[in-house]
Each structure stands twice: as C-alpha cells, then as structure tokens.
Amino acid sequence: QSALTQPASVSGSPGQSITISCSGTSSDIGTYNYVSWYQHHPGKAPKLMIYDVTKRPSGVSNRFSGSKSGNTAALTIFGLQAEDEAVYYCSSYTSRSTYVVFGGGTKLTVL
Amino acid sequence: QVQLVQSGAEVRKPGASVKVSCKASGYSFTGYYMHWVRQAPGHGPEWMGWINPNSGGTNYPQRFQGRVSMTRDTSIRTVYLEVSRLMSDDTAVYYCARGTVVTSGAYIYHGLDVWGQGTTVTVS
Numbered sequence: 001q002s003a004l005t006q007p008a009s010v011s012g013s014p015g016q017s018i019t020i021s022c023s024g025t026s027s028d029i030g031t032y033n034y035v036s037w038y039q040h041h042p043g044k045a046p047k048l049m050i051y052d053v054t055k056r057p058s059g060v061s062n063r064f065s066g067s068k069s070g071n072t073a074a075l076t077i078f079g080l081q082a083e084d085e086a087v088y089y090c091s092s093y094t095s096r097s098t099y100v101v102f103g104g105g106t107k108l109t110v111l
Numbered sequence: 112q113v114q115l116v117q118s119g120a121e122v123r124k125p126g127a128s129v130k131v132s133c134k135a136s137g138y139s140f141t142g143y144y145m146h147w148v149r150q151a152p153g154h155g156p157e158w159m160g161w162i163n164p165n166s167g168g169t170n171y172p173q174r175f176q177g178r179v180s181m182t183r184d185t186s187i188r189t190v191y192l193e194v195s196r197l198m199s200d201d202t203a204v205y206y207c208a209r210g211t212v213v214t215s216g217a218y219i220y221h222g223l224d225v226w227g228q229g230t231t232v233t234v235s
Contacts, residue, residue, distance in 0.1 A: 002155040036222030040174045045206070045229065046156075051222035089156055093220040100146075100220055104155035 004028070004090055005099035011109040012080045020106045021071040022090030028101055031073035034093035037066060037075045040105075041086045049088075050075060077108075085110045113137040115227035116205050121232045128195040131230045132208030140188040141165040144210035146223055147181065147192045153204040154199075162190055167214050197234045204229040 007024040012018040022029070022037075029035055034080055037050040048057050050066035053073065063078045073092070090103040118132040133145065138227035160171035162181040169181050170198040180193045194201060 005192070034220050034222075036220075038223075045226035046208075046223075047226075048222050048224045051224075057224055091222070097160065098235055099170065100158035102148075102156040102158065 002104035003094070003098065004103035006069060006088075006090060006103040006106045008104075009107045009109065011111055012077075013111045014080050014082065016080050017076060017078045017081060018108065019074050019076045020088055020090075020108070022072070022075070022092075022103050024071050024092055024094075024101070026071060027096050028071075028092040028094040030066060030075050031095070032093045033068070034064065035068060035073040036091045037064075037073075038089045038091065039084075039086045040089065046089070046109060080110050081109050113209070113225050115209065117205075117207060117227040117230045118177055120231040120233070122235065123197050125198055125234055127197050127234075128193060129232050130191055130193040130203050131207075131232070132189050132191050133227050134187070134189045135209075136188065138209075142184060142213055143189045144218060145181075145183075145215060146208045146210050147205060148223070149199070149203040149205045149206055154203075156206075157203075159192070161210055161218070163213055163218075164190060170218070193230075197232075199234050201232065202234045204231050206230075217220060 033053045035053045038046040040046045053068045054066045065076045087105045116134045131189045141164045144161045147160045150156045160168045183190045207227040209225040
C-alpha cells in the first residue's frame with residue numbers, strides 16, 4: 001500500500017482537461033512544497049513532469065500544471081493528446097524515516 | 112546528452128545477493144545525488160535511498176538499512192546498488208535516478224529528473 005493515495009484511473013477525450021489527485025498527510029504534502037509528478041509509459045523510463053508542486057522542467061509542455069491545497073496535490077493536463085496516455089505517479093518529501101514517498105499511480109486513458 | 116544506463120536483468124534465488132550498476136554520462140557525475148527506486152509488479156514505486164557520488168555518503172530508509180548498500184566508482188562514473196538476503200518480495204524493476212545538485216547543505220528533494228532504463232531483478 002503506497003503512502004500517497006491516487007485514483008486508480010482517469011479518462012478523457014482529446015482536447016479535454018483532466019485532473020489527477022494525490023492525497024497525503026501533514027508529514028508530507030501538507031507541510032512541504034516538494035511534490036513531484038512523473039509520467040510513465042510502459043517499458044520506458046519514468047519522466048519528471050512537475051517538481052516543487054508547480055514547476056515544470058525544461059522541455060515539458062505547459063499543458064501540464066501542478067497545484068496543492070492542504071494535504072492534497074493535483075496534476076492537471078490541459079488539451080489532452082493521445083500521447084498523454086500513460087501512468088502518472090506523484091511523489092513527495094516526507095519528514096518520516098522513509099524520506100521520499102510515492103503514490104500508487106493513476107492510469108490515464110485518452111478515449 | 113544526460114543519460115543513465117543500467118546493467119541487465121538478473122535472476123537470483125532467495126537468500127542470495129544482487130548488485131546492479133548505473134553508468135552516468137553527459138553531466139558532472141559528482142555534482143548530483145543519485146537515487147534508487149524500485150517498482151514491484153502491481154505496486155507503486157518505492158524509494159530505496161540515495162548516494163552522494165562526491166563524498167560516498169548514503170541515506171537509506173529504515174526498512175532497507177542493513178540489507179541495501181549503495182556505492183560508487185568515480186573513475187568510471189558508475190553507482191551500484193547491492194541488495195542482500197533477497198526474498199521473493201524483492202522481485203521488481205530497479206531504477207537509478209538523478210536527484211538534486213550536491214551542495215554543502217542538507218539534501219532537499221526536488222524530484223528525480225533523469226532515470227535509467229530499469230533493471231529487472233527476479234527472485235525465485
């Protein structure tokens with residue numbers, strides 16, 4: 001069981017927007033602005049999409065946006081495209097001994 | 112370009128050890144922390160720790176202390192993950208991933224920006 005809670009799946013049509021939630025606690029998301037999001041296509045290396053809650057690495061489309069409210073972080077993808085279909089994981093620094101925690105992943109299906 | 116290339120798949124029996132390598136290229140090897148993350152079938156990723164390639168210092172979560180060892184060889188820009196006393200639950204894909212720039216201060220997690228291709232370890 002993962003430390004951060006994500007929905008198992010979300011879906012949307014091309015051009016639509018979707019949001020993936022990531023629920024944590026006051027030991028991680030609620031206190032620290034060190035939330036990151038990863039896109040994972042099967043058989044490939046994960047790709048960093050968002051770090052420090054809202055920041056995008058160079059080369060990542062501005063269709064990807066991160067936010068946080070209380071103990072919950074969110075990843076929003078605007079203008080869905082077929083290539084966005086993947087599994088998305090959230091991650092956060094935690095003050096517990098595990099130091100870094102991940103969510104269980106959300107499968108995004110582009111209809 | 113920045114790249115991490117890992118060693119190939121491994122099969123081990125329970126109780127054995129495995130050592131996975133991760134060779135870095137395209138950036139200052141000693142300038143960035145290196146993490147190891149694993150993902151077992153049907154589970155989310157699990158953080159296994161980091162190594163400071165400059166000093167060799169490491170940080171492991173409590174559940175892996177005593178069973179996991181991370182080392183590096185700066186001459187060949189390679190970090191290693193060794194897991195001992197393997198159990199079937201250790202069957203997973205193991206990834207190395209680049210972390211934050213090494214500084215004189217405490218480590219801060221800003222995500223993992225470059226990942227290796229993964230190494231499948233099967234314990235059976």
